[in-house]
Amino acid sequence: MMNVCIKSEILVVMVMILLFLVSCSDSGKLSESEAESSASTQTENLLIETTNEAVKPVEVPISSTFYSKKTMDTIRYNVINLMEFKAAKNTAVKNAEYFMNLSYDELWEMVFGPELDRSWMVHSNGYCPKCKEPVIMYDWIIDPVNRPWKLECPKCHDLFPKNDFGIYYKSGLDHEGRFSYDRADSSLLFNAETGDKNDKFGVDDGNGYVEGQxxxxxxxxxxxxxxxxxxxxxxxxxxxxxxxxxQDSEYAVRTLILLDRLADFWPEFDFAEQGWLYDAPAYCTGYISYIINSAFECYDLALAYDKTKEVLYTQPVICEFLSSKAKITEIDNQKETPDDVKRNIDERILKDLIQHPEKLDSNPPYTDLALFAARAVLDWEGERESLEKDIESIIEKNTQYDGLNGESGLHGYATMSKGAIANICNLFTLADSDFINKMFDRCPKLYDAYRFHIDLHCVGRYYPIIGDVGYFGENYPSYPASAGKEEILMLYKLYELTG
Ligand SMILES: [Zn+2]
Incomplete structure (x- = not known):
């Protein structure tokens, strides 16, 4: 019998999701024409933030897989009419503010190449060279907006490295934007705080600051x-x-400038060759990050591109800027047309990660999530049938043990598969409103994935703790949902389908 506390929680979230679905689902009350009409009645407000592209429509030969016109219209309507969407918009604008205040050159120059090694930690069992207090693993404070190229000791708040690495790095860049130690000005490698050219305390040229062993x-x-x-x-x-x-195209222009510049280098990143992990050369691969994080990052890149790619064809400034850079870097792809830029990102980010799944081999099934997203963004119509089969197979595999995939850690790692399945189902519902229904028909154990933690909850407080999670007797009063609100949609849809 369903636990009473969790049942009431689910009723509450169902009410929330109902409100959401009524406002924005494909099957909700807001039809396409209503959405367009509602959005158009707010034209004056929206024009304050958008460009005049609405006045002179441009034919766009491609379309977003997950952010169709209908979805975008619904979002416009919701941002105007729903408090939660207004708040989310304000947060999104605030988060992007720093990047909106940079020049296109500054954005483009942010992206670095694979020439410098990267490390997952300063030292796994290290200390601060100044105060000598232990500072291990991920404890160094990094705040690039306020303290570029510096790491702050959390104990004494001293900053390292002591040299101005930003200037040294720029001195080592060639016309392609690639760093070389031969080119870099080694006279810049001194403690900039004392100004003494012979003071090498805390100085790091990119290979680390060495002190004894x-x-x-x-x-x-x-x-x-x-x-x-x-x-x-x-x-x-x-x-x-x-x-x-x-839906202000300037945000998309800037996203695409960053994605295109990243694509110039992306296939060359390999954490196995350029990365350090636990103070030794990395024993696993990855792209810029090591494999576990790479899966999440690849997913983010695919989605960011899908959100913005149509703007490639409406904003000539993108090709004007990128082709001027291509002339300087003398890259093969001269970025003269939107198709050129699209090809750069399609082939060098999306197709590259699809061809190298070993670089994003993360907790199952997050690798599959990233690969599915990339394939769908590249060619949803062409891949649709095979994607549905592959997703079905991943859901089967990850729900085979009472709805879970066999990972231990009952309210921790064991919930990750249903979290990732929720991510997959939520995402593909944006491309096909019947997607969850379709997957439930093919894989009835989808229901078990979200039912399992309801049935196993004991007196509204406890889960049997097995594996790498929590501690004996831990009070755990909530339904564990690693995918957050995306699992609410699963609960609601499965309620609809099963009653
Ligand atoms: Zn310190």
């Missing part, structure tokens, strides 16, 4: 967390999200 991989770690995750990837994610909420 210890190598502090400051720059290599900054490249992963500061320059990649919190700058390039954060820019791509926040700008593309802000575009969806505002």
């Amino acid at each position: 210890m190598t502090f991989r400051f720059v290599q770690t900054y490249l992963v967390y500061g320059q990649w995750m919190k700058t390039i990837l954060a820019g791509i994610n926040s700008l593309s999200t802000a575009y969806i909420y505002t």
